[in-house]
Amino acid sequence: MRSVTIKRKHDLYPYALLTPAVAGAVAIIFIPMLFSFVLSFMNYVLHRPQDHAFVFLDNYRRALGDGVFRIALRNTFIWIVGVIGLQVSLGFVTALFLNRRFAWRGLARALILIPWVTPSVITALMWRFMLDGNTGIINDLLVRVGILQEYVPWLAMSSTALPAVMVALMWQGFPFFAVMILAGLQAIPTELYEVADVDGAKTYQKFFRITLPLVMPVLLTTILLRTIWVANSLDIIFIMTGGGPGYSSYTLPLYSYIRAYRGLDFGYAATIAVYLTILLIALITGYVVKVLKSEDMY
Amino acid sequence: MPRHESFARRVLTLHIPVLLIVLFAVGPYVWSFITSISLPGQMMVRAGEALRYFPENPTFSNYQRLFDRIQFFSNLTDSFVVATLAMLFGLCVSLTASFSFSRFRFWGRRYLMLQFLVINMFPIVLLLIPLFVITSRLGINDTHIALVLAYGTFTIPFSTWMMTSFFNAIPKSLDEQAQIDGCNRFTAMVRIIIPIAMPGIAATGIYIFITSWNEFVFASVLTGRNVETIPLALQRMVGQHRIAWELLTAGGVISAIPVVVLFFFIQKQLISGMTAGAVKA
Numbered sequence: 001m002r003s004v005t006i007k008r009k010h011d012l013y014p015y016a017l018l019t020p021a022v023a024g025a026v027a028i029i030f031i032p033m034l035f036s037f038v039l040s041f042m043n044y045v046l047h048r049p050q051d052h053a054f055v056f057l058d059n060y061r062r063a064l065g066d067g068v069f070r071i072a073l074r075n076t077f078i079w080i081v082g083v084i085g086l087q088v089s090l091g092f093v094t095a096l097f098l099n100r101r102f103a104w105r106g107l108a109r110a111l112i113l114i115p116w117v118t119p120s121v122i123t124a125l126m127w128r129f130m131l132d133g134n135t136g137i138i139n140d141l142l143v144r145v146g147i148l149q150e151y152v153p154w155l156a157m158s159s160t161a162l163p164a165v166m167v168a169l170m171w172q173g174f175p176f177f178a179v180m181i182l183a184g185l186q187a188i189p190t191e192l193y194e195v196a197d198v199d200g201a202k203t204y205q206k207f208f209r210i211t212l213p214l215v216m217p218v219l220l221t222t223i224l225l226r227t228i229w230v231a232n233s234l235d236i237i238f239i240m241t242g243g244g245p246g247y248s249s250y251t252l253p254l255y256s257y258i259r260a261y262r263g264l265d266f267g268y269a270a271t272i273a274v275y276l277t278i279l280l281i282a283l284i285t286g287y288v289v290k291v292l293k294s295e296d297m298y
Numbered sequence: 299m300p301r302h303e304s305f306a307r308r309v310l311t312l313h314i315p316v317l318l319i320v321l322f323a324v325g326p327y328v329w330s331f332i333t334s335i336s337l338p339g340q341m342m343v344r345a346g347e348a349l350r351y352f353p354e355n356p357t358f359s360n361y362q363r364l365f366d367r368i369q370f371f372s373n374l375t376d377s378f379v380v381a382t383l384a385m386l387f388g389l390c391v392s393l394t395a396s397f398s399f400s401r402f403r404f405w406g407r408r409y410l411m412l413q414f415l416v417i418n419m420f421p422i423v424l425l426l427i428p429l430f431v432i433t434s435r436l437g438i439n440d441t442h443i444a445l446v447l448a449y450g451t452f453t454i455p456f457s458t459w460m461m462t463s464f465f466n467a468i469p470k471s472l473d474e475q476a477q478i479d480g481c482n483r484f485t486a487m488v489r490i491i492i493p494i495a496m497p498g499i500a501a502t503g504i505y506i507f508i509t510s511w512n513e514f515v516f517a518s519v520l521t522g523r524n525v526e527t528i529p530l531a532l533q534r535m536v537g538q539h540r541i542a543w544e545l546l547t548a549g550g551v552i553s554a555i556p557v558v559v560l561f562f563f564i565q566k567q568l569i570s571g572m573t574a575g576a577v578k579a
Contacts, residue, residue: 028451114323
């Protein structure tokens with residue numbers, strides 16, 4: 001089959017088709033990002049226009065000495081590792097089950113996808129409701145089963161607030177992993193397992209020698225994508241704890257958001273966002289390299 | 299794999315675990331729904347006492363109360379308007395670009411495609427502040443338009459990649475055939491290829507609708523007085539002195555229904571598009 005792609009020198013037609021999307025992206029993404037970058041070098045508190053001025057690296061230096069920034073930075077790492085760990089584990093287990101044949105598999109798969117489309121605000125509110133220290137059903141269940149002696153105000157204690165939010169995010173995000181890993185599992189040729197059976201391989205051997213290595217590429221790509229997404233997400237934390245109690249559940253995007261939203265300190269908020277971007281660059285680069293190697297771009 | 303697993307073994311190692319995972323996935327909805335059909339205070343007992351798991355006399359009065367407040371209806375309208383416009387804007391702006399990425403090989407193509415992928419990964423807070431300043435300067439703060447433009451920051455990259463993968467699935471011989479039959483490059487795209495790609499385009503559009511319907515962060519900063527979408531309205535109901543969980547869960551159930559229903563229409567398309575291409579969702 002010959003390609004219709006007409007190769008003319010200086011053919012402007014493909015570029016003409018690109019114009020709307022590229023112009024749109026430049027106007028609402030690139031220029032604003034540059035603007036943010038410029039703001040990060042400025043003292044720019046919205047309600048004090050007389051003080052707006054270039055301060056160069058002052059904001060960056062200020063962040064390094066800022067105790068809240070350090071807490072937020074530490075929590076960002078805990079947050080990423082915790083949430084991704086939880087999502088991958090549950091997603092993988094779910095995918096393994098859904099890869100087996102049973103009568104209500106289609107129904108189970110459909111129901112499991114529901115958390116994924118649930119609006120973040122509703123996810124946050126439902127979990128806040130269920131984790132409530134007075135009327136939360138999770139406390140109620142744990143007391144009934146005998147795991148807890150009395151109700152625990154999960155979101156009001158600095159030791160449990162962030163982990164509790166992570167559970168909510170695990171709920172919302174595990175279906176995505178399940179779906180992607182399931183697609184990976186279904187691409188494994190069944191003959192491999194048949195041969196392994198003939199050789200008398202044990203279940204765990206089949207898992208570690210066949211399943212895991214063959215799912216690994218999909219798994220890694222998904223982890224990379226979701227890590228970037230999780231690192232940026234702030235709405236669920238904001239609604240469940242607002243960063244509290246104290247600063248115990250602050251993460252970098254949340255800190256930047258609160259600085260901008262409550263304090264109207266746009267310069268400093270932009271600086272925090274740039275720090276977050278610097279942290280993400282390594283991950284994004286890793287992803288770009290993966291995409292460049294894959295078939296998607298030809 | 300053993301050919302004849304005993305029924306008991308299957309129940310223990312398959313049905314029960316799957317049931318537990320499904321319960322975990324839908325449990326929060328079930329509990330929210332039960333709360334939404336009970337009268338205020340009926341489920342809530344004093345701390346330390348066991349909860350009641352089902353109301354004595356279930357009622358839909360919370361839903362009634364929700365809609366009696368004229369505000370909630372206007373919240374629904376705001377969400378609908380914003381999500382619909384964001385969908386149309388995202389699709390129109392990206393449609394020809396994804397066709398171009400799929401059909402032509404030109405200088406800078408890979409570089410441009412990567413741009414669209416990467417810009418989706420930068421922190422949203424990086425865009426939030428400038429967009430607030432820009433929309434204020436333009437005098438469109440607190441309008442539907444401001445949100446539609448802001449949502450372009452994720453709808454344009456997302457739909458460009460998604461639709462490129464749908465166009466790639468259509469054989470190029472069709473373009474060739476159309477051109478032999480007398481179409482030029484543009485009419486071949488409009489009359490032949492776009493109609494064939496319609497299911498994929500629709501799935502992309504519905505996904506944009508869902509994400510815009512659900513969006514909270516931009517809405518909280520760019521709007522709030524004239525325009526108040528549902529996520530914002532629900533979040534604000536919490537801010538009041540005592541949280542009226544019965545009302546809040548009713549609002550949550552109402553606003554989640556449209557997106558869950560829409561999602562089931564497109565899940566096959568969406569998942570195939572996502573697992574095939576390297577798209578972020």
